[in-house]
Amino acid sequence: MRSRHLGRLVVPLTALCLAALDPGAVAAPTAVTGSAIGGPVVVAAPVGGMLSASPGASVADERAAAAAAPAGADAATVTINLLGISDFGGHIERVSTDSEGAQLVSEPGAVTLACEVAAARSATPGTLLVSTGDNVGGSAYISSVLDDQPTIDILNAIGLDVTAAGNHEFDNGATDLSARLLGAFDAPVLAANVTGNDALRAEGDGDGVWTTQVDGVTVGFIGLVTDSLPSLVAGPALEGLEVADLVHTANARAAALKDGDPDNGEADVVVVLAHEDAAVYATQFNGSVDAVFGGHTHVAHATTVTGKDGNRIAVVQSGQYGELLGDITLSFDPATGAVGVVQAANIDLAASNCATDAYGVQAIVDQAARESRAAGARVLTSLGTGFYRGTNTGSDPGANRSTESTAANLIADSYRAWLTTDIRPEGDHYVGLMNPGGVRADYLLGDLTEGEAYTVQPFGNEMGYAAYTGAQLKDVLAQQWQPDTSRPALMLGVSANVQVYIDQDAADELEEYWSRISNGAQSAAELESAIDAARARVIRSVYVDGVELDDDASVVVASNSFMLSGGDGFTVLRGGEVSSTGILDRAVTAEYLQAGGATSADLAKRQIGVDLDVDAADGSATVRFTGLSFTAASEQAAPGAAAEVTATVALADGGTQHLTSAAIDATITPELPETGASTLKIALPADVATTTCPADAGSAAGVSANAACAVVSFTLVARDGSTRSIDLQALVPVGAAAAQADAGVPEAADQVIVAPADDSLAGFEVADFLGSFSVMSVAVVAASGLACYRVIRRGLRGWRHAVPSEA
Known part of the structure; x- marks a missing residue:
């Protein structure tokens, strides 16, 4: 997932609430480079790259300047600089495509990552590199075919300081994690909310926590894996393990790190490394949490939010595959113990021109490429x-x-x-x-x-x-x-x-x-x-x-x-x-x-949504279809993509009449299955063929027993003119069809008439349950309540990268 889109907004405009920061929540916070969770990804210039946030100044320069004199802090304030990756997934090789003569970088690769980390450490000594998991597992071929050893070697070479365990670290089971991966990584692998594995429990300082010193300040890290781990890994792989609530565990560990009791470990600054979307949980962390790196969903965002105790928390989620490098800078005042946020941003590694082979990473990538491609070229x-x-x-x-x-x-x-x-x-x-x-x-x-x-x-x-x-x-x-x-x-x-x-x-x-x-x-x-x-x-x-x-x-x-x-x-x-x-x-x-089982994509959707509201009084209906379109741009533009829906009805004389057509709106509904919507307004002509309505057809619409219903059928028409019938047919109570005709509904002779033998829908049986759609009339109120939410979420999205053109 090459995510640069805006993340989810939740009812009622939760992201706006997260963005409404209270300047008095924490004493003397510094200026923050951030946006609301679910808002535009904050992208800083690469430290070692050609871009900069202001003329003549690199991000490292600006970070150093901000950290040198944070608002309200004295000269003794210590700066804590953290860089983070998420869901790296073995994407160690640089991947780019030629787009109109320019190289579009889709995966920056390990060399760029290493170069930018080295540049940041040079600019700010003591900079730590962290990860929120899924470093390995579900990996790119170059790494996966070699059991992800190249990725482990690269992260060790760069000097990954600490990582949370992601769900993919458990892909081959808890035994593989404890017997192979924990020993292979130089960095501690933390999963505070997972019990039942002694080796995992002993990582770092124990119980999913690791502390380190930065300029005399103790920084504590709490690593956690998504609560959904049991559903993300095959059952036998987790035998003997239990997964506790992520938020509860994080808050408990964070509170212990700041409770003044040296027996359970203490830290001046607490950072949560959560293999879960921080947009969901960040505001639920308590006053002992100062920063959060999120992951798992591959959605990128960067901001500062208010925690459950009024505390300011820097939150960064750096997408996937090393496309972004998370960047959090905190300030700590030893005199007061106050923690402030200097910066919360993502560095766009795809825009980086940093190419220095820091840490000897290029040789590892080259060796992996030779070994993996030899087996995969056929x-x-x-x-x-x-x-x-x-x-x-x-x-x-x-x-x-x-x-x-x-x-x-x-x-x-x-x-x-x-x-x-x-x-x-x-x-x-x-x-x-x-x-x-x-x-x-x-x-x-x-x-x-x-x-x-x-x-x-x-x-x-x-x-x-x-x-x-x-x-x-x-x-x-x-x-x-x-x-x-x-x-x-x-x-x-x-x-x-x-x-x-x-x-x-x-x-x-x-x-x-x-x-x-x-x-x-x-x-x-x-x-x-x-x-x-x-x-x-x-x-x-x-x-x-x-x-x-x-x-x-x-x-x-x-x-x-x-x-x-x-x-x-x-x-x-x-x-x-x-x-x-x-x-x-x-x-x-x-x-x-x-064997040639598939050479071109079938653009007929196999799962579509349907909703129907009928008006029994006048024999009209509104039919809403959703999910008629795929989401890739090239597939939406392909000749076989669905373009419109037509409705027809059988007539009393044996003919078939075209009632209406409606174009399909292929506007993407992000993070939902409803892309490709079409709504048809149906008014029945006076001479429709009828059948007895099912017993439940009008239970909520005033249709009397033994009332007459017309059978309305639907056809999908593709961009190239090809058609496909929809199995479901709507049973619409006839009501006052004659009155409609008097009011100006066109007669059959004025509309497209299709003989039954030519009707693509002829012979399809009526699905009785569709007649019960009339009971869905109450859905109008609920649907209108969702309309604003969907419009906002659909409209506030970003665009980046390109699907290869079919041309």
Whole structure:
């Protein structure tokens, strides 16, 4: 995820609250380079690069000047300078693309990182380099294929001082972490909220804490891993471990470090290294916390906030892959013990021209490149289009896991192909599922090598399969909405034989609950019943192999071992009797690609949202579709991308009449699955064919028993004119259709008439449950309450980087 987008705003405008700093909260704070969490990323000039924040002055010069005389401080004030990385993920090699004659740097690489760290340490001796985890695991091919040893060697060479453990440090299990990684890293690896592993517990000063001296000032670091760790790593990998609440643990450790009791360790300045999005938790830390480095979600931000005790906290989150270098400068007054914030910013390493081979890093990168590329140069296939992950801006691939992507769908297709050709177990249907977080790179247009395919699926999970009922599969799909985690949703890749229809009203409700939990307005426990109720109805219908899925049907699901063990919160999958195969998931996908299983992306969305409100009195309806578009810019512009939705209705004389069409608004809804929205206003003509409305069709709209309903069908029209029918059909009470005709509704002769034999929707059965959409009329009030929130969040986003052009 090449994140430069603005992070989430939460209802009601929580980010504005975080930005409303009280100048009296801490004595004599200095000027802060920062922005609201969820606001624009504060990007400082590289220390060793050509950019500077003011003419003739480097960032190092400005930092030194600010630290030399912070507002309200005396000459004895000590400056604490901290640099931080997050989710480095083995991206040690510089990656750039040619864009109109200019080199666009997407991954600065380890040499640039090392050069900038060396320059900062030269400018400010005593500068510390920290990390919030995911240094290794889920890594780029150059590192992953070599068990991440090159990345470990580089971070050791640069002199990483301390790191939190991220979830990926646990990928190969707690035993691998304690027996290999802890000894391989020179820096202490901290996870204060994880118990059950003695070696991990002993790191640093013990209990997830490490202290060090900077100019006579004791700086304490508390490392923590996301509370979601049990859902992010395969179950057996965490056997014997327990994960405690991140915020509670951090506050307890911080308070102990400043309680005056030397027996439990003391620190003058306390810094939290949290492998979790700091935008969610920063304001919940107590008065003993002075600075926070966040991570995990790959979203970048930098600011100063007010903690729960009125304390000022510098907060930085430096995105991913070494694209940014977090920069926090604090001041400490030994006379009073007061800690002030001098700077909270991110240094843009992609803009750096710093190329000095500091710490001998270049040789390590070169050796890793030789060893890794020798094994990965073979071409698997040639792709006619790219297959991209979800984006928040159209050009930051991987930033949005809360939306369906062609890359994840391709992998799900490969899983199903493996199931149907190599395994062929008993079952009514075969389905492939892929978790979005397991897709670590895009499949780009042109030749695809083994090394590039490896980079997309670096984890080396085992392929497996299990049988579930249709009802269980729907429950799995409902778990895509995760209000109590860092992201509102994790949208799975599903195989092409699956079509999911989402109750958009329920989805809106779940996303609202996520906002409340994220901004601390309500807890997950308080909303548990409401979340369960919304999840119970969020999956309106599922079609598999062209037929509506029965709850009792037997569905065999193929996926990786991480997913099938309930990873990423998909706990329903644990209920299946999993058959493991010993085959790696990336080997299955590579074989599928090599056999020509996919050469161009299928731009038909496999999961779309639907909401319908009817007016029984006059026979009209409003239908809202969401999630009709992918988010990558090149995919939105492709000929096969959906462009409009049309509605037709059967007439009493056997014909079919076009009612209306509406363009699809492909404006991206960041961090949500709703990109590609279209709303149709339907008014029925007088001579429609009718059927008896289902018993529940008008229970909330005043439709009488045995009332007549018209069947409205929908078709998606792509940019190239190709069409695809939507399985669901709307049952609209006819009401006063004749009165509409008198009021000016065009007669059938004035509209497009399609003979039944030519109608692409002819023969589709009516889904009775869609008639119950009329009970959703109450959703108007709830939806309007969310409208402002969504407009603000959609509008306040940044743009950076570019998806390779299909041209």
